[in-house]
Amino acid sequence: MVFQVTADEVMDASSLRKLLSGLIVCAVWSVAAAAIGATGKPTETAATTPTHDPMLAKIFPSIVRIEAIRLRPSDGRLTKQWTAGSGVVIAVEGRVLTNAHVTQDGDYFRCYLFDGSHIDAKLQGQDPLTDLAVLQMDLSQRPSGAPALVAATFGDSDALRAGDTVFALGSPGFLSQSVTRGIVSNPSLVLPEQTAGRMVLRGENVGTLVRWILHDARIFGGNSGGPLVNARGEIVGINELGVFNLSGAIPGNLARAVAAQLGKSGRVTRGWSGITVQPRLEANGRGAGVIVGDVAENSPAAAAGLRPGDLVTACDGQPIEGAEEKAVAHFNRLEMSRLPGDVFAIDFTREGAAQTIRLTLAERQPAQADDVEIRGWGAVVRDLTRELVREQRLPETAGVWLENVRPAGPCGQAEPILRREDVLLAVDGKPVATVAELRALTDRLLAAAPNHRRTVLASVRRDGAVLSSVVELRETSDHNVTQQARKAWLGAASQPLTPKLGDRLGIKAEGGARLTRIYPGTEAEKAELKVGDVVLALDGAPVTARRPEDTDVLARQIRQYRAGTSAVFTIWRDGQTRSLPVLLEAQPTPAAEMPWWEDTDLEFSVHDIAFDDRVRLQLSRDAQGVLVESAMPAGWAALAGLRSDDVIESASGRPVTNVAELRSERERAVAGKADWWVLLVRRAGQTLFVEINLKPAHSKS
Numbered sequence: 001m002v003f004q005v006t007a008d009e010v011m012d013a014s015s016l017r018k019l020l021s022g023l024i025v026c027a028v029w030s031v032a033a034a035a036i037g038a039t040g041k042p043t044e045t046a047a048t049t050p051t052h053d054p055m056l057a058k059i060f061p062s063i064v065r066i067e068a069i070r071l072r073p074s075d076g077r078l079t080k081q082w083t084a085g086s087g088v089v090i091a092v093e094g095r096v097l098t099n100a101h102v103t104q105d106g107d108y109f110r111c112y113l114f115d116g117s118h119i120d121a122k123l124q125g126q127d128p129l130t131d132l133a134v135l136q137m138d139l140s141q142r143p144s145g146a147p148a149l150v151a152a153t154f155g156d157s158d159a160l161r162a163g164d165t166v167f168a169l170g171s172p173g174f175l176s177q178s179v180t181r182g183i184v185s186n187p188s189l190v191l192p193e194q195t196a197g198r199m200v201l202r203g204e205n206v207g208t209l210v211r212w213i214l215h216d217a218r219i220f221g222g223n224s225g226g227p228l229v230n231a232r233g234e235i236v237g238i239n240e241l242g243v244f245n246l247s248g249a250i251p252g253n254l255a256r257a258v259a260a261q262l263g264k265s266g267r268v269t270r271g272w273s274g275i276t277v278q279p280r281l282e283a284n285g286r287g288a289g290v291i292v293g294d295v296a297e298n299s300p301a302a303a304a305g306l307r308p309g310d311l312v313t314a315c316d317g318q319p320i321e322g323a324e325e326k327a328v329a330h331f332n333r334l335e336m337s338r339l340p341g342d343v344f345a346i347d348f349t350r351e352g353a354a355q356t357i358r359l360t361l362a363e364r365q366p367a368q369a370d371d372v373e374i375r376g377w378g379a380v381v382r383d384l385t386r387e388l389v390r391e392q393r394l395p396e397t398a399g400v401w402l403e404n405v406r407p408a409g410p411c412g413q414a415e416p417i418l419r420r421e422d423v424l425l426a427v428d429g430k431p432v433a434t435v436a437e438l439r440a441l442t443d444r445l446l447a448a449a450p451n452h453r454r455t456v457l458a459s460v461r462r463d464g465a466v467l468s469s470v471v472e473l474r475e476t477s478d479h480n481v482t483q484q485a486r487k488a489w490l491g492a493a494s495q496p497l498t499p500k501l502g503d504r505l506g507i508k509a510e511g512g513a514r515l516t517r518i519y520p521g522t523e524a525e526k527a528e529l530k531v532g533d534v535v536l537a538l539d540g541a542p543v544t545a546r547r548p549e550d551t552d553v554l555a556r557q558i559r560q561y562r563a564g565t566s567a568v569f570t571i572w573r574d575g576q577t578r579s580l581p582v583l584l585e586a587q588p589t590p591a592a593e594m595p596w597w598e599d600t601d602l603e604f605s606v607h608d609i610a611f612d613d614r615v616r617l618q619l620s621r622d623a624q625g626v627l628v629e630s631a632m633p634a635g636w637a638a639l640a641g642l643r644s645d646d647v648i649e650s651a652s653g654r655p656v657t658n659v660a661e662l663r664s665e666r667e668r669a670v671a672g673k674a675d676w677w678v679l680l681v682r683r684a685g686q687t688l689f690v691e692i693n694l695k696p697a698h699s700k701s
Helices: 013-022 054-062 252-265 300-304 325-336 386-392 435-447 499-505 553-558 611-617 636-640 659-671 695-700
Strands: 063-074 077-091 095-098 106-112 118-127 132-137 165-170 178-189 212-215 227-229 235-243 246-251 275-279 290-295 311-315 343-350 353-360 372-374 379-383 400-405 423-427 453-462 465-474 492-496 513-518 534-538 566-573 576-583 596-599 604-608 626-631 647-651 676-683 686-693
Touching: 054 063, 054 077, 054 165, 054 227, 063 095, 063 165, 063 400, 077 106, 077 165, 077 235, 077 636, 095 252, 106 132, 106 695, 118 252, 132 252, 165 212, 165 235, 178 246, 212 235, 235 252, 246 252, 275 325, 290 300, 290 325, 300 353, 311 325, 372 435, 379 435, 423 435, 435 453, 435 465, 534 553, 596 659, 604 659, 626 659, 636 686, 647 659
Parallel strands: none
Antiparallel strands: 063 077, 063 106, 077 095, 095 132, 106 118, 118 132, 165 178, 165 227, 178 212, 212 246, 227 235, 235 246, 275 290, 290 311, 311 343, 343 353, 372 379, 379 400, 400 423, 423 453, 453 465, 492 513, 513 534, 534 566, 566 576, 596 604, 604 626, 626 647, 647 676, 676 686
């Protein structure tokens, strides 16, 4: 694919920090650095613009940098990814216009204004077909007395001509607002699929409607959604993509019309005839019009009698303009500018005879439904759409599409295994037509099941057949631990006494175990064993550790004793052998048997600190807290920077010494509807704060 959108980059919090720390920023038009003083509060310079140019001073206060948390299906779950782009304020009430590829799959949004302040925002609506979206900022978060927002104004993008000067504004590299200047190369570009490919968002081909403004004002990752303005500072486009070494913007007139509908109802309503057209065929000879390539079943066009091969020449009396892709885009604009219920006249030619039909347009439905994670199935699912049914040749829209499956989850371990692109039809004989029905049914089944596990029979459509599969539904991860009897144990670490090591130490023995560490507070320490001692025998039985792989020989011999009994250790120390009685104590509780808890919403698990954890991480005996066992990659906790082997010492400012206390603090944060959960963690010998965003969870409650 030759062209690409400019903000389709994602990263976690730690990657972002590495990016920012590794960049030396030459602050062209930079505002953020000067806007925040040593106190962390906006200074007077925040109210100024970073330019003396009157036109740029007019538009700069409207530029917004957008950060988003995006949910993407992977391994049977919705992973969390950081992404960013640009936007422009189009209403003083806080509406921001940007690209849909900046907001798609977004679960949380934050807008940074030109003065360095930031405001949370919610998605008001998005239109993948034109790659446009509108965010609504929460103005209640602005301090009292803050100046009103500055809204940009639209110009007439149809008035643009090749050679006109334009300016691209936004946040390249997600750093700060900037501007680049260029000229219009082509005010009405259609990208041919043969050379440039297609730009598809949520199943929609953006080129179906958009004729891009091609210009040479450079844009980079992060510029997406920022405005393209004319010499008067008016919006004439929304920057979207790179085309070879040039840039492409969505025309401002189209953006203004779409933004108005999104701002009013959160969606764009369009008419649909059911026909798909393509450029006129060479075999048809030269001339205008587009060829009908497909007619959807049960569509208005099918009912009216249109067929593949019909040559459409005009719609509602307007001739199809242009050639090839431009003609296709013109037909699509004519059809989709009409509303459902409108009568749509199509002039066409069939076998040389000109004809006209009139049909009543239906409503055009989204090509792709939202991704939804259902943990009980270990899968990400979608509702079936009319477009998906057509593409997959399904008989009906009832059922649930499996978009992504976790191999180790219920679907991945079913018999037979459920897989991506299966359509779930029924559970234990009860039909499920939508994702909402499946979620409600799953909740009921698991709530009434012991240990929240339930085996069900699923009916699934695959490759035209309907299969039955046995699935064990479950809500949480497997964490089955079998308690083991405590064996005798020596509070020390050792290494085998190989022949070469023995020769070097001057020990003439057929093996042994050299002590490399004595754990404090153990019976080994009380018996005055020391690092460097070589254990030659236990109660006269030789310790036959002589190869590098014999690391467990001493431990195996000790486990033959009962905990609480003594053994006489024959050791070599300072060139001579001696005997020491040592009490063999019970093995400490292993990490796998310590109290454990998983936060399924934030996707991390913890356990009480075990003796082995203290040894492995070199924690002191009095170190308090709980150990992070795992932080699911691309989960909420991982996105905030929490890592495996972090020791959580406090939560929300309160010390935590065990799993029960941490869980209590989590419940307190939920009950108090806290926006952020602040953890103090110890990592690699130092402490730091990890702040986890809880706001997305509020939006789902």
